[in-house]
Each structure stands twice: as C-alpha cells, then as structure tokens.
Amino acid sequence: MLTKKGKYGLKALVHLAQLPAGQLAFVGDIASGNNIPKKFLDAILGELRNAGFVQSRKGKEGGYRLARPADEIKVGHVVRVLDGPLAPIPCASRTQYQRCEDCNEATCQVRHLMLEVRQAIAEVLDQRTLAEMRDIVLDDLTVARGIDGLPLTQKVLA
Amino acid sequence: MSVGRTNSIIVVGGGASGVVLAAHLLKSPHPDLRVTLIEKRPHFGQGIAYSTLLSAHVLNVSAAGMSAYADDPGNFWRWLQARGLVSQEQTPQTPFYAPRSVYARYLKELLDELEVREKGTGRLRLIREESLSISPTSSGVEVTLANGTSVVAHLAVLATGHDEQPGAGQGHAIRMGTEADTALDPEARVLVLGTGLSMVDAFLSLEQRGHKGEIVAVSRRGLLPSPHRKGNPIKLDVADIPFGTQLSYFVGWFRDLIRENQKAGIDWRDVVDGLRPFNQKIWQNWPSSAKRRFVEHTKAWWDIHRHRLAPEVHARVTEAVRTGRIRPVAGRVVGIEAGDGFSIDIQSRHTQALETLQVARIYDCTGIARDISTTSNSVVRSLVDRGLARPDPLRLGLDVSAKCEIIAGDGSVSAKILAVGPLTRGTFFEIDAIPDIRVQCARLSKQLLG
Known part of the structure; x- marks a missing residue:
C-alpha cells in the first residue's frame, strides 16, 4: 500500500526531476508547491538521502537535488525505501509479514490473490523510472478522466 | 532471432560453461542446428576449475546445486546415484561435496552422450584446438584456430572462463599446478x-x-x-529487496535482515543463500558508485560468507x-x-x-577478478585490441549487454559475438559458479533458438 509518506516522497522527487540538472530546491518550496507538511517532508528527504536518491547541501544556498539522473531512478525502488516491502496487504509480504487476526491464511483466497497483486505492483513500479513518471502526467489525467467519465474541469472542481 | 537465420553457433571454450551451454543449445529440436565446441585442452568439460585430480579438491557447492541443466536440478544427483558415488539412502538434501574430478567426469559423460545422440544429425562438432581470434564477417563470424584453419558460423559465444596466467603486476607469482610450479624443498616457506x-x-x-x-x-x-552448514535458504521476494539504493543503505538493510532472522533461530547462511536468486538483479540496479564501493570495500566480506x-x-x-x-x-x-x-x-x-x-x-591465488585487458587469453585479447570488445566499467570482465552480447569499444552492441560465464561478471556479477552459469546458458539458448 502506498502510504502518504510514499506519495509525498514521489511528489518531491518529481518536483526535483523537473528542475534543470544539478539545480537545488529548497525544502520549503517543495513542500508548498506540492502541499506537503514541511516537517514530514524533511524526514522523507532525509531517508531518500540515506538511500542515495537525493543529495543535499546545507546553508543559505542549500537544498536538495537528485543524486542521479531521473531516468536512472526506478519508482519501485523509491517506494521500497519509504514504505518498506511492496505489499497490497500486510499478510502478503515475506519480510514484513503480519498475520491477519481475523482469518486463516491457509484458506484465505483474498491473501492468495493479493500475492499476485504484489507481483503486479513490483512489475509496474520497477519498470517505470522517475523521468517517465514526470513525463506522463497528462496521460494519467486523461486516463483518470476516462475512468470517471467526467470532463477534466469538473473533476478538478470536485 | 529464430533458428533458420541463426542456426550455426560456435562456442569458444569447452570447459564447464562451454559444455553447459552446448548442452542447453542442443535441447532445441531444430534439425538444422549446428553447434561447434572448441577447446584447446585435451579434455572437454574440465577447464581450470575441474581439471584437478586431487580428491581433496571438492566442489564448493553441494551436489544438488551442480546439475548442468537449469530445468533439471536433479541431473547430477541421479548421475552420482547411478554410478554408486552416493548411497541410495542419501537424499539430494544431504550435503555432499563431490571431488571436482568427479564433476569433470560428469560433464565429460554428458558431452559423450550428446555426441553419440547427435552422431547421425551432425548438430554437434567438437574441435580440439586453440582459438586465436574471432572476426565478424558479412554473414556471421569466423574463428581462426592455432593450426591455421578457421571455422565459420552465424555467431560465436565466448565461454573462455577464468584466466590461466597470473595477472600483470603479480610479478614473480605463479599459478599452482602450472609448468612453472616445479618441485619445492618440503620445508621451505x-x-x-x-x-x-x-x-x-x-x-x-x-x-x-x-x-x-x-x-x-x-x-x-x-x-x-x-564453512557450509546444512540449512534452508529463507524465502525472499522481489517486493522485499531495496534495489537501486546506495551501498550503505543496502548493507544496513541486509544486516538487519540477518539480525532479525538470527533472533528467530535462523542461521546467517540461510539469509545469504536466500538472497542468491536476486543477486544479479541487485547488482544490475545499483548505481555505478555503489558497484564500485562494493568491489572495493564490501566484496571481501561478502565473498567469505557467500562462497563457502x-x-x-x-x-x-x-x-x-x-x-x-x-x-x-x-x-x-x-x-x-x-x-x-x-x-x-x-x-x-x-x-x-x-x-x-x-x-x-x-x-x-588472488582469485578470479582481474583487469580483462591484461588477459592471457588470445581470443579475448584480440577482440579488445581491435576494439570489437571492451572491459566493463569496473574492469571485472568484458562489457556485455543484459542479453550477453559483447559491446564494442565504440559502445555498439554485437549481434554476432556473445559471452557467457565469468567473462560477463561486470554485467551479471555472480556468474562464476554452475548454479548461475546454467541459468544464464538456459536463457541464452532460448534467446538464440527460441
């Protein structure tokens, strides 16, 4: 499951990926531009730095930038760092496995299907790069609009 | 690429990886397939690794992991049983480290059987001669041999394995068992x-x-x-592993994973071995800085835990x-x-x-990683010298694509010259041992012949 942390982290990385190579961005600007609580974003960027996806510089001229080109960063790799093992439901993970209190997993069809979903999640997220995510924004909106059957403006207003 | 356009393949090097590749290629039912295996040593299937006759030189991998076939893991075990080399009570799960000379015999008999089977078909040809160079031609490749003749085919696969001579800069060092390794004073240090x-x-x-x-x-x-210890590798999934991070992050994750498992009474070996199916993917997804750091700082530690x-x-x-x-x-x-x-x-x-x-x-005995541009292997050397191949960025082997195609000095990918085994270490990382090589050979056979 993509948590808020994962979502915010990806938004911040897209923000950085839109900048000219090497240019630093202030945490405050990333936060306000993407509607992310700044303190939370500080923690998220710290973790992304530890994992080697972003670099930071301290001081007045400081800020964050991508540690490598956006087409070399896979979305799935970022999500694992922020949210842990990819899993649609806690019982469908090997290393972060949590048993569901209320069901027998040997006979649980839901879990079985979710194991398949886990594979699908990994396949999609590990093929998509940050650069691709940055560049397909319009397509995504078209798809979303198609699904909802609503004109774009109405969806945004809603 | 389908059989028909590409039906003749030369495998340069008839050591373990060459024989394993030939065996996988010949699983194709296509009647027009032509596989030529070239080896300079008198015996096929031995190479450097399995030419030792010393019974104390045993395999470093238990028998169950040593089948030549990726899709038939019990093949070597059944061979051992059929020859009474393991008892009927022993199961493939019993750790058994066969002498390497026994493994050489297994590969030899496997090749003998293929030779007999393919006698009438002409699909397998064995040449005992040293290969000097490979050159691309308009229709394929030409491999020049030391006896002055040459062999042509649609493509060639390098399976030349490890270097026979010490690396440059090793000065007066010699390899054990070579001609230079003459009699010694038994008391000498x-x-x-x-x-x-x-x-x-x-x-x-x-x-x-x-x-x-x-x-x-x-x-x-x-x-x-x-040392090895009998165990069961833990089960991991791609969803669990932090790919593409910096090295320190990955090492931290892996240490935590070992610690958590040890708390549950699981041996570290089972965690290290549980990672094995993902090692190539981990390596390939690392940024080049992480690869470099790994080779410099972490590999020595990894090796003593991983290669036991x-x-x-x-x-x-x-x-x-x-x-x-x-x-x-x-x-x-x-x-x-x-x-x-x-x-x-x-x-x-x-x-x-x-x-x-x-x-x-x-x-x-510095092991197998060395700068490929200083190789003593003439085929590899001549490819690099003519700009038809180049070392990978870390100089662990030849630069090859994920499909085993060699990459030329100018960065272009060759459709005609490929490589398997230790030569491809820069791209596949752990590709020195049979369990990994057989998977690579199976995949390559499928890629070439469908």
Whole structure:
C-alpha cells in the first residue's frame, strides 16, 4: 500500500526531476508547491538521502537535488525505501509479514490473490523510472478522466 | 532471432560453461542446428576449475546445486546415484561435496552422450584446438584456430572462463599446478597471494605433495572463507529487496535482515543463500558508485560468507591455522626481491609495520577478478585490441549487454559475438559458479533458438 509518506516522497522527487540538472530546491518550496507538511517532508528527504536518491547541501544556498539522473531512478525502488516491502496487504509480504487476526491464511483466497497483486505492483513500479513518471502526467489525467467519465474541469472542481 | 537465420553457433571454450551451454543449445529440436565446441585442452568439460585430480579438491557447492541443466536440478544427483558415488539412502538434501574430478567426469559423460545422440544429425562438432581470434564477417563470424584453419558460423559465444596466467603486476607469482610450479624443498616457506577459496586449494595441493613449510597467505583483509552448514535458504521476494539504493543503505538493510532472522533461530547462511536468486538483479540496479564501493570495500566480506567451504575442508584449514601451517596476514606485499628464492616485504594492514620474509615460491591465488585487458587469453585479447570488445566499467570482465552480447569499444552492441560465464561478471556479477552459469546458458539458448 502506498502510504502518504510514499506519495509525498514521489511528489518531491518529481518536483526535483523537473528542475534543470544539478539545480537545488529548497525544502520549503517543495513542500508548498506540492502541499506537503514541511516537517514530514524533511524526514522523507532525509531517508531518500540515506538511500542515495537525493543529495543535499546545507546553508543559505542549500537544498536538495537528485543524486542521479531521473531516468536512472526506478519508482519501485523509491517506494521500497519509504514504505518498506511492496505489499497490497500486510499478510502478503515475506519480510514484513503480519498475520491477519481475523482469518486463516491457509484458506484465505483474498491473501492468495493479493500475492499476485504484489507481483503486479513490483512489475509496474520497477519498470517505470522517475523521468517517465514526470513525463506522463497528462496521460494519467486523461486516463483518470476516462475512468470517471467526467470532463477534466469538473473533476478538478470536485 | 529464430533458428533458420541463426542456426550455426560456435562456442569458444569447452570447459564447464562451454559444455553447459552446448548442452542447453542442443535441447532445441531444430534439425538444422549446428553447434561447434572448441577447446584447446585435451579434455572437454574440465577447464581450470575441474581439471584437478586431487580428491581433496571438492566442489564448493553441494551436489544438488551442480546439475548442468537449469530445468533439471536433479541431473547430477541421479548421475552420482547411478554410478554408486552416493548411497541410495542419501537424499539430494544431504550435503555432499563431490571431488571436482568427479564433476569433470560428469560433464565429460554428458558431452559423450550428446555426441553419440547427435552422431547421425551432425548438430554437434567438437574441435580440439586453440582459438586465436574471432572476426565478424558479412554473414556471421569466423574463428581462426592455432593450426591455421578457421571455422565459420552465424555467431560465436565466448565461454573462455577464468584466466590461466597470473595477472600483470603479480610479478614473480605463479599459478599452482602450472609448468612453472616445479618441485619445492618440503620445508621451505611459501607465500600465497590471497586468502580465499583458491588459497585453500593451494594449501590442499601442498599438503598432498607432502609440503611441510609455513604457508603465509596475504590479502588486504586476511579473511578466510566460512564453512557450509546444512540449512534452508529463507524465502525472499522481489517486493522485499531495496534495489537501486546506495551501498550503505543496502548493507544496513541486509544486516538487519540477518539480525532479525538470527533472533528467530535462523542461521546467517540461510539469509545469504536466500538472497542468491536476486543477486544479479541487485547488482544490475545499483548505481555505478555503489558497484564500485562494493568491489572495493564490501566484496571481501561478502565473498567469505557467500562462497563457502565444505565443512571437512574448513576443519582442515582451521587446524592448519591453529598449528601455524597457514599464517593468514592482513596486509599487502610492498616489496619483492628475487635471489635465491624471494625476499618479501609485507606491510600489516592494522599496524603498518613492515615484516620481511624469505620464501621459496609465490603462488597467485588472488582469485578470479582481474583487469580483462591484461588477459592471457588470445581470443579475448584480440577482440579488445581491435576494439570489437571492451572491459566493463569496473574492469571485472568484458562489457556485455543484459542479453550477453559483447559491446564494442565504440559502445555498439554485437549481434554476432556473445559471452557467457565469468567473462560477463561486470554485467551479471555472480556468474562464476554452475548454479548461475546454467541459468544464464538456459536463457541464452532460448534467446538464440527460441
């Protein structure tokens, strides 16, 4: 499951990926531009730095930038760092496995299907790069609009 | 690429990886397939790894992992059983480390069987000759042999394995068992460069010859390999593993994983082995900085945990260290003076202190990673010299694509010359052992022949 942390982290990385190579961005600007609580974003960027996806510089001229080109960063790799093992439901993970209190997993069809979903999640997220995510924004909106059957403006207003 | 357009393939190198590749190619039912296997040694299937006759030189992988076929893991085990080399009560789960000469026999018989089976079809041809060079032609490739003739095919696959000669810069060091390895005073002290699996092989050979002198084994960290223990690798999934991070992050994750498993009573080996199916993917997704750091700082630690010794061999090594037969030293050789034997200066890693030693011989057991552009293999050398191939960025082997195609000096990918096995280490990382090579060969056969 993509948590808020994962979502915010990806938004911040897209923000950085839109900048000219090497240019630093202030945490405050990333936060306000993407509607992310700044303190939370500080923690998220710290973790992304530890994992080697972003670099930071301290001081007045400081800020964050991508540690490598956006087409070399896979979305799935970022999500694992922020949210842990990819899993649609806690019982469908090997290393972060949590048993569901209320069901027998040997006979649980839901879990079985979710194991398949886990594979699908990994396949999609590990093929998509940050650069691709940055560049397909319009397509995504078209798809979303198609699904909802609503004109774009109405969806945004809603 | 389908059979028809590409039906003739030359495999250069008939050691273990060449035989395993040929076996996988010949699984294709296509009647027009032509596989030519070229080996310069008198025997196919041995290479450097399996040419030893010493019974103490056992496989470093238990029998169940050594089948030549990726889709038939029990193949080697059944062969052992059919020849009474394991008892009927033993199961494939029983750890069993066969002598390497037995494994060479397995590969030889496997190839013999293929030869008999393909006799009427003409699909397999064996050539005992040294290959000198490979050249692309308009319709395929031409492999020039040392006897002055040449062989043509649609494509060639390099399976030349490890280098036979010590790397440049190893000075006076020689390889164990080569011509230069003449008789020694049994009491003489010898120096071994390296403290890993090859050092252990050298120790076992020296013991066998009745050598009694001290064996000083030097490597940067002086780490000796760990022993195998029977276990069950933990199950991991791609969803669990942090790919594409910086090295320190990954190492932190992996250490935590081992710690958590140890708390649950699981041996670290089962965690290390559980990662094996993902090692190539982990390597390929690392940024180049992480790869470089791994090779420089982490690989020595990884190797002693990942590439382990049969328990009986480990016990012999431990005893030899205890009694002073083997003296592992963490440090580096900073000076060699040749005279009557050699005078060696070793600088300790920890104290920086210099120690001077007299040794009768220097054995190169630095293992398999070396700069490919200094290779003693003429085929590989000539490809690099003509710009048809180049070293990978870390100089662990040849630069190859994820589909095993070699990459030329100008970055172009060859559709006609490919490589398998240790030569492809830069791209596939762990590709020295049969369990990994057979998977690579199966995949390549499918890629080439469908």
